[in-house]
Amino acid sequence: MAFNSVVFLLFFALVLLVNGMAIGWRAKKLNLLLLSYVFYAAWNPPFVALLWISTLTDWVAARRIASSQGMARRGWLLVSLVVNLGLLGYFKYANFLAETSSSLLAWWGWSAGWEPVDIILPLGISFYTFQSMSYSIDVYRKRLSGNDSLLDFSLYVSFFPQLVAGPILRAGFFLDQLAERAERRSAELGWGMAFISLGMFEKVVLADGILAPVVERVYAATIQPGFVDAWIGTLAFSGQIFFDFNGYSVIAVGLARCLGFDLPWNFRSPYAAVGFSDFWRRWHITLSQWLRDYLYIPLSGNRAGAFRTLVNLMLTMLLGGLWHGASWLFVAWGALHGLFLVAERLLRRGLGRLAPVRVALAQPAVALLTFLAVTLSWVLFRAENFASAKQILSAMSQPGSTSSVVSATDVALVLSLLAALLVTHYWLRARDFQATIARTPWQVVVVVLSCMMLCLLLSPGEERDFIYFEF
Numbered sequence: 001m002a003f004n005s006v007v008f009l010l011f012f013a014l015v016l017l018v019n020g021m022a023i024g025w026r027a028k029k030l031n032l033l034l035l036s037y038v039f040y041a042a043w044n045p046p047f048v049a050l051l052w053i054s055t056l057t058d059w060v061a062a063r064r065i066a067s068s069q070g071m072a073r074r075g076w077l078l079v080s081l082v083v084n085l086g087l088l089g090y091f092k093y094a095n096f097l098a099e100t101s102s103s104l105l106a107w108w109g110w111s112a113g114w115e116p117v118d119i120i121l122p123l124g125i126s127f128y129t130f131q132s133m134s135y136s137i138d139v140y141r142k143r144l145s146g147n148d149s150l151l152d153f154s155l156y157v158s159f160f161p162q163l164v165a166g167p168i169l170r171a172g173f174f175l176d177q178l179a180e181r182a183e184r185r186s187a188e189l190g191w192g193m194a195f196i197s198l199g200m201f202e203k204v205v206l207a208d209g210i211l212a213p214v215v216e217r218v219y220a221a222t223i224q225p226g227f228v229d230a231w232i233g234t235l236a237f238s239g240q241i242f243f244d245f246n247g248y249s250v251i252a253v254g255l256a257r258c259l260g261f262d263l264p265w266n267f268r269s270p271y272a273a274v275g276f277s278d279f280w281r282r283w284h285i286t287l288s289q290w291l292r293d294y295l296y297i298p299l300s301g302n303r304a305g306a307f308r309t310l311v312n313l314m315l316t317m318l319l320g321g322l323w324h325g326a327s328w329l330f331v332a333w334g335a336l337h338g339l340f341l342v343a344e345r346l347l348r349r350g351l352g353r354l355a356p357v358r359v360a361l362a363q364p365a366v367a368l369l370t371f372l373a374v375t376l377s378w379v380l381f382r383a384e385n386f387a388s389a390k391q392i393l394s395a396m397s398q399p400g401s402t403s404s405v406v407s408a409t410d411v412a413l414v415l416s417l418l419a420a421l422l423v424t425h426y427w428l429r430a431r432d433f434q435a436t437i438a439r440t441p442w443q444v445v446v447v448v449l450s451c452m453m454l455c456l457l458l459s460p461g462e463e464r465d466f467i468y469f470e471f
Helices: 006-019 025-041 045-067 071-107 125-140 150-158 171-179 186-219 227-258 276-280 285-296 306-324 328-354 360-382 386-396 408-428 433-439 442-458
Strands: none
Touching: 006 025, 025 045, 025 150, 045 071, 045 125, 045 150, 071 125, 125 150, 125 171, 125 285, 150 171, 186 227, 186 386, 186 408, 186 442, 227 360, 227 386, 227 408, 276 328, 276 360, 285 306, 306 328, 328 360, 328 386, 360 386, 360 408
16 A cells, blocks of 8 residues: 555545544554554555564563563563564575575585575565664663553554654654654644645656656666666666655655654755765665664774774675665665765875865765765666666766667756756755745745645556665
């Protein structure tokens, strides 16, 4: 049940109706939980059981951790980690590990005889596994106490607006909201509907309507793309993946706001980032923070010397790449970003406080270089295989190669949209988005929202899945 479907609009109308009933707060939370399970079951009913397994495991484990000492605490944490990572490992990485092992054995002249197993990847398992597991870890670290309410914790794991593609919530952030009655005020409902409209516009009109067809023509081309083809297709994907994923995240924030809850923003002008560490503070923020707090810092972060810091950065980005998908392309993408971060740290150390990123006049230039490097890395993220990635990168490095896949109209649309995106991100990079909208004259906001709604109504009816549903 994708957000950009008629079925979901009917479902959300039912949610609003039920949530608006004059019933107790506990009954409202129970209704939201049951409707969240219906939302997830609409994709594949049996996999709701995986949600229950993660929920019960971490709720019980956290309570035992909170009431135990010594080895028992570590034992219950291990139960949480083994169950969650075991489920994630089987459904997402079993075939990848088997195929990799077979290839290694074949390289040595041995035959493993392993055949790929037909495994369906449960929707959103990478997101809700990290979210649920972080609760047990936080209780173990004594940052949280074990929650007594199974209902509240179940809703925290399964809350439908962010269940399948984030933002990845922290237990303390959301459970505190569940502890107090959330009333849907008219102003919050207005903000929620505005965010939903904006997210739908980004997904349906910009990502799917304008950019996705260009990306697909270039990356699915049976002929060698030319220089312009490769660059326009890859720039289009830079825009597509932002509008697609940010669109989902903004819709999720809007849906939650309509129900009286706050969700964290997952993007903050990432294409205006000045350097790669800045990029990861702005792109998929909740995942970046999760990797920082539960992987990078436990590896010792930057506390164990310069060399170990660089190793920790690389390991974190390698595993971050693997989180996105069971493919060596994603590992390579993570490794490339790890190299970017290592090179940036070495450069900063060499230049000290006179680093170019600290010079205001140089910031736009460094931001543009950062964007171009990130765009090049998207080739590994989007390509179907290494041969296709090599073909695209080769074309991007040959200015004289003939273009034959994209049209002049494609070039004009993509460059205009990307230029507008970059300018908007740079203007908003140090501003709060909601505060900026609040200061805008209401007449302007109404006109902009009306134009977005008109574009949505005139858009083709084709429904495309959100890109991050694959992860």
